[in-house]
Amino acid sequence: MKQFLSRITFWKATAGLFLLGGLVTTVIRFGWGLGASTNLTDETPWGLWIGFDVVTGVGLAAGGFTLAGIVHVFHIKRFEPVVRPAILTAFLGYCLVIVGLLFDLGRPWSIWHALIYQNPHSVLFEVAMCVMIYTSVLALEFSPVVLERFRLQKALKVIKYVTPVLIILGILLSMLHQSSLGSLYLIVPQKMHPYWYSPMLPVFFFISAVAVGLGMTVVESYLSARAFQKTLETPLLRDLSKMMIGVLLVYFTMRGIDLVRRDALGFLFDGSFETMMLYLEVSLMLIIPLILFNLRNWGRSRQGMFFSAFSVVLGFMTNRLNVTMTSLEAYYRENFGVSYFPGIGELMVTISIVTLGFVLFGLAVKYLPIFPDHEEETVLRLDTKPENSGPHAMHARPVPGLNRH
Amino acid sequence: MPHAILVDLTECVGCGACTTACQQVHQFPEVENPTMDAQNFTTLRAIETEDGEVYARQMCQHCQDPACASACLVGALEKTRDGAVTWAANKCIGCRYCMVACPFDIPKYEWASNNPKVRKCTMCYMERQLTTDLKVDAEGYVLDRSGERYDIDGHNVKAEDRDMIIELTTNADGKRASACSVACPMNSTMFGDRAALIGEAQRRIKDNPDTYVQKIYGLKEVGGTSVFYLSSVPFEDLGFYTNVGTENLPDHTWRVLEKIPDIVVTAGVALGAVYWITNRREEVRKFEQDVKNQRSQKKA
Structure with a gap:
């Protein structure tokens, strides 16, 4: 008992508390319905569970396709060590998005209806299809980790053979549904604040997902390095961070031009709630990372890179919550005189789902070969041909002494 | 022949017969001056204007190209050839994207239910098809032509309620119409052929330019609807959704999807x-x- 108590740290206790709250809300949600467990109403039909658990969650999992593309399609092999953590994050992320969706759907047991009653004119149908197929693709992309752990060589060979197809399919599916989460809101031009409604929403959603995918990879690499003593090379994180900053500059240039073209800049000094939220979004996602980036010792400190990436992640969350919730507040206020803020139960479930993500990620890193220095050298990698493991492999390797002209 | 509803607000005296008939035909609890919710598909709001009290009626607009139907991933919402926009209980998964997408905020939800339905006016579509010659099963439920239980928005119809529903949806000429139009004592709410009703509305505002504002609300909104309003005061003053534009809203998403x-x-x-x-x-x-x-x- 004493031993058990001593193993409870502050974070574990906090996580336990949140999970308990989530559990209580789960009982209320499935026992008494959405009305009893959420602040959702006829006037505000979508809330935190769609805004964060689904729309933000899918974005945060974008590192999977971004890094898989960089390493396996563009063959920039330096980044190979971060592909697995990124795919793990994506796979867990999508699984948790589906869990969140099951909470929010009024009739979760009929979720499979999307497969048979198809409406190709619905953006949500496209999102549902892509998320479903992509989660399966991610399971396959992630499977080598499990197969290696249990040394299933035959299955590994099959997976390795189809990997390029899987990776390209995964990128295509991600392009489609990351952007479509933005397209969802194209149908309500008259309801949204001009800061966030734009015909370009799908493009903005996709580009920002790429940026946050890179950001999440830096954040999780840094955190796992601290928690599990897995080291990742600083130059690798630096390059990822630079790419992230580059994508963000493109993103905010486009958004700036878009705001000017739609005459939405007139509101910038009205001091409204919406304007404050826009400032918060831009500060976290662009200004703070840029300031950190321009500090002299940024490239040398892992903390600097971590904080700039973490700020981008927070800014991204703010952006998605702004699009899904803040942008509709004025409409709710004017038409119904109401405002939406998530209830304690909604917050508890969302925090529980995030906590679950952290716990599962931790377990996976602990028991599976996720980071490169885990066990012995991994058995199969995409760039090493199986025949290289034979006696010829010795000759194939560049030997420094023999390599002179 | 697509149907439509024309509401002439200048004729309305605010008696509430339409809201009551709507509650009766759907077997909802009867409440006076209801607000729009899962058990009230139409409302009357009394609004003080220069012309005296005007009663702003609200109900589903039954858009020609409905945003709700385009949004629904399982195609539970459908624009029928009849003109009504209907909802299929057996398909709905409860995502509520229709509620987000609707420019008039019409679909409502059974928040307290564990098997919630999306509820909205269906222009009494299924009620209007109900006839006395349909068979009844052993448990007393009316069966449809395919032998399934007759389904109105996810509810089965009992044989003992059939006559009441038929009576509420049959007008003085013996034609089937929405319950609200049958109940209206002032003939303020009219049900009929869409083209004929548009013609009637145009004639009224042309012949009586002093009475009406020169606008048929619902004719051009979101690319056209099947519910039209005539009024003596501007629709903005009556709290109508006047900023919804004249473009088909599903076009915004289809431009990307295609x-x-x-x-x-x-x-x-x-x-x-x-x-x-x-x-x-x-x-x-x-x-x-x-x-x-x-x-x-x-x-x-």
Whole structure:
């Protein structure tokens, strides 16, 4: 008992508390319905569970396709060590998005209806299809980790053979549904604040997902390095961070031009709630990372890179919550005189789902070969041909002494 | 022949017969001056204007190209040839995207239920098809022509309620119409052929320019609807949704969706090409390395 108590740290206790709250809300949600467990109403039909658990969650999992593309399609092999953590994050992320969706759907047991009653004119149908197929693709992309752990060589060979197809399919599916989460809101031009409604929403959603995918990879690499003593090379994180900053500059240039073209800049000094939220979004996602980036010792400190990436992640969350919730507040206020803020139960479930993500990620890193220095050298990698493991492999390797002209 | 509803607000005396008939035909609890919710599909709001009290009626607009139907991923909401926008209980998964998408905020939800339905006016579509010659099963439920239980928005109809529903949806001429139009004592709410009703509305505002504002609300809104309003005061003053535009809202999303096949093909080919080129480069590099190594070994 004493031993058990001593193993409870502050974070574990906090996580336990949140999970308990989530559990209580789960009982209320499935026992008494959405009305009893959420602040959702006829006037505000979508809330935190769609805004964060689904729309933000899918974005945060974008590192999977971004890094898989960089390493396996563009063959920039330096980044190979971060592909697995990124795919793990994506796979867990999508699984948790589906869990969140099951909470929010009024009739979760009929979720499979999307497969048979198809409406190709619905953006949500496209999102549902892509998320479903992509989660399966991610399971396959992630499977080598499990197969290696249990040394299933035959299955590994099959997976390795189809990997390029899987990776390209995964990128295509991600392009489609990351952007479509933005397209969802194209149908309500008259309801949204001009800061966030734009015909370009799908493009903005996709580009920002790429940026946050890179950001999440830096954040999780840094955190796992601290928690599990897995080291990742600083130059690798630096390059990822630079790419992230580059994508963000493109993103905010486009958004700036878009705001000017739609005459939405007139509101910038009205001091409204919406304007404050826009400032918060831009500060976290662009200004703070840029300031950190321009500090002299940024490239040398892992903390600097971590904080700039973490700020981008927070800014991204703010952006998605702004699009899904803040942008509709004025409409709710004017038409119904109401405002939406998530209830304690909604917050508890969302925090529980995030906590679950952290716990599962931790377990996976602990028991599976996720980071490169885990066990012995991994058995199969995409760039090493199986025949290289034979006696010829010795000759194939560049030997420094023999390599002179 | 697509149907429609024309509401002449200048004729309305605010008696509430329409809201009561709506509650009766759907067997909802009867409440006076209801607000729009899962058990009230139409409302009357008394609004003080310069012309005295005006009663702003609200109900589903039954859009020609409904945003709700376009949004619904399982196609539970449907614009029927009759003109009514209906909802299929057996398909709905409860995502509530229709509620977000509707420009008039019409679909409502059974928040307290564990098997919640999306509820809205269906212009009494299924009620109007109900007839006395339909068979009844052993448990007293009316069956439809295919032998399934007759379903109105996810509810089965009992034989004892059939006559009441038929009576509430049959007007003085013996024609079937929405319950609200049958109940209206002032003939303020009219049910009929869409083209004929548009003609009637145009005639009224043309012949009585002093009485009416020169606008048929619902004719151009969101690309056209099947519920029209005439009024003596501007619709903005009555709290009508006047900023919904005249464009079909589903076009906004379809413009993106229709590009998907092109995007998939273009991006797929591009990614495949990049993969092939970089992979080939890698192979060539390895091969050259091999040759180099072998040569240097031979030399040694």
